[in-house]
Amino acid sequence: MKKIPIEIIADKIKSAYLESCVMADKELLALLQKALRQETNNRARNVLKLILENCRIAKVKTRPMCQDTGMAVVFVELGHNVLISGGTLEQAIHRGISTACREGYLRASIVDPLNRKNTGDNTPAVIYTKLVAGKTLKMIVIPKGFGSENMGQVKMLKPGEGTAGITEFVVAAVKKAGANPCPPVFLGIGIGGTLDKAALLAKEALFGIDLPVKKEKSIAALEQRLLRAVNKLNIGPAGLGGKNTALKVKVKTYPTHIAGLAVAINIGCWCHRAKTIEI
Amino acid sequence: MKMIKKLQLPLDEKTIGSLKAGDEVLLTGSVYTARDAAHQRMVKKLPLNIKGAVIYHTGPTPAKPGEVIGSCGPTTSARMDAFTPLLLKKGLQAIIGKGQIGEAVRRAIKEYKAVYFISPGGCGALLAEKVKKNTLVAYKDLGCEAIYKLEIEDFPVIVGLDSKGRSVSS
Numbered sequence: 001m002k003k004i005p006i007e008i009i010a011d012k013i014k015s016a017y018l019e020s021c022v023m024a025d026k027e028l029l030a031l032l033q034k035a036l037r038q039e040t041n042n043r044a045r046n047v048l049k050l051i052l053e054n055c056r057i058a059k060v061k062t063r064p065m066c067q068d069t070g071m072a073v074v075f076v077e078l079g080h081n082v083l084i085s086g087g088t089l090e091q092a093i094h095r096g097i098s099t100a101c102r103e104g105y106l107r108a109s110i111v112d113p114l115n116r117k118n119t120g121d122n123t124p125a126v127i128y129t130k131l132v133a134g135k136t137l138k139m140i141v142i143p144k145g146f147g148s149e150n151m152g153q154v155k156m157l158k159p160g161e162g163t164a165g166i167t168e169f170v171v172a173a174v175k176k177a178g179a180n181p182c183p184p185v186f187l188g189i190g191i192g193g194t195l196d197k198a199a200l201l202a203k204e205a206l207f208g209i210d211l212p213v214k215k216e217k218s219i220a221a222l223e224q225r226l227l228r229a230v231n232k233l234n235i236g237p238a239g240l241g242g243k244n245t246a247l248k249v250k251v252k253t254y255p256t257h258i259a260g261l262a263v264a265i266n267i268g269c270w271c272h273r274a275k276t277i278e279i
Numbered sequence: 280m281k282m283i284k285k286l287q288l289p290l291d292e293k294t295i296g297s298l299k300a301g302d303e304v305l306l307t308g309s310v311y312t313a314r315d316a317a318h319q320r321m322v323k324k325l326p327l328n329i330k331g332a333v334i335y336h337t338g339p340t341p342a343k344p345g346e347v348i349g350s351c352g353p354t355t356s357a358r359m360d361a362f363t364p365l366l367l368k369k370g371l372q373a374i375i376g377k378g379q380i381g382e383a384v385r386r387a388i389k390e391y392k393a394v395y396f397i398s399p400g401g402c403g404a405l406l407a408e409k410v411k412k413n414t415l416v417a418y419k420d421l422g423c424e425a426i427y428k429l430e431i432e433d434f435p436v437i438v439g440l441d442s443k444g445r446s447v448s449s
């Protein structure tokens with residue numbers, strides 16, 4: 001048994017949350033620079049330059065890249081030989097998010113859904129926990145912005161609609177979202193399972209959670225097909241036109257019922273933030 | 280390469296009339312922040328003189344000690360669509376935000392000779408550099424959703440909808 005005190009977990013969550021709000025990771029910067037190299041639309045090029053400059057200033061000033069420092073989403077993989085001491089995992093995560101918000105000058109954006117009263121410290125987080133073998137606690141910490149989250153959709157397609165139906169649904173959703181989710185966007189597409197499972201698959205796809213080590217050729221082809229299709233929409237950076245509407249599309253599937261074909265799209269803004277912790 | 284226009288707020292009628300959708304502009308002057316919760320209250324009783332005012336759809340992160348403001352990029356303007364035409368009717372001259380706005384707002388912008396500026400989404404760290412002063416005006420209890428008066432300098436925007444009803448995306 002490996003014993004992990006909640007103080008350690010809270011501290012790691014805090015650092016990861018703060019860092020992901022402020023620092024653009026290497027992959028994101030590479031994708032943005034590639035988009036700038038390929039982009040021919042002048043307005044789009046100017047927006048991409050501003051975005052890259054924004055990432056630089058955020059890092060230098062230790063200031064969040066975006067004022068929407070998100071709703072915290074945490075994917076946990078808990079080794080069955082880990083013993084969390086001093087409280088529950090949920091308490092540890094919430095303590096970490098709360099401290100990050102208060103000490104890191106992040107925005108408290110979380111409210112009761114009906115009376116809209118703010119919780120004041122950006123808690124609670126949305127937490128998904130999976131039990132795995134071993135004695136490692138792995139957590140992927142995501143500040144998920146709502147300009148893009150609001151543009152997500154789930155649809156129960158008929159099985160006969162197949163990949164053509166999926167493509168049509170995804171393209172329509174991105175078109176409807178337009179400039180709202182702060183393009184160039186990242187797209188997570190969940191296919192299969194039940195209504196709720198498809199939505200979760202979409203979020204897992206968006207953040208690369210637990211994807212198969214070896215991707216099936218048909219999935220890779222579908223991702224490429226979707227990326228090409230949405231990049232023909234000419235929405236572009238900030239919605240001002242251009243060939244970079246999406247930077248990346250990821251698909252995650254799960255078996256489903258003979259009667260159904262659930263599909264969900266989870267959109268992420270260009271400010272794609274996630275940080276992995278292992279203890 | 281077109282010259283980027285530098286404009287002083289508030290704008291005069293002639294300047295508003297000369298702006299075309301797609302123009303890149305640098306704004307200097309006063310703007311008021313307001314987003315969802317502030318709009319819900321504002322339309323019941325205005326806490327500021329809206330005539331000739333500019334509203335910026337944003338909810339900044341808190342300022343660190345020694346700084347004017349935190350990250351302060353635009354939020355999705357369409358969420359304020361239900362409230363914006365009334366504010367335009369009462370004299371609001373411009374909004375700054377992001378995304379497409381609805382048909383009713385587009386018509387109101389044309390009718391009241393106003394303008395919708397688009398600011399680059401997700402660039403709050405950079406835009407914070409353009410804010411020189413930040414004063415609380417109303418609704419302190421709303422935290423990041425309170426109304427603040429910001430003094431901005433060379434704040435980069437693009438004309439999304441001009442006073443003739445033309446849109447940058449069409």
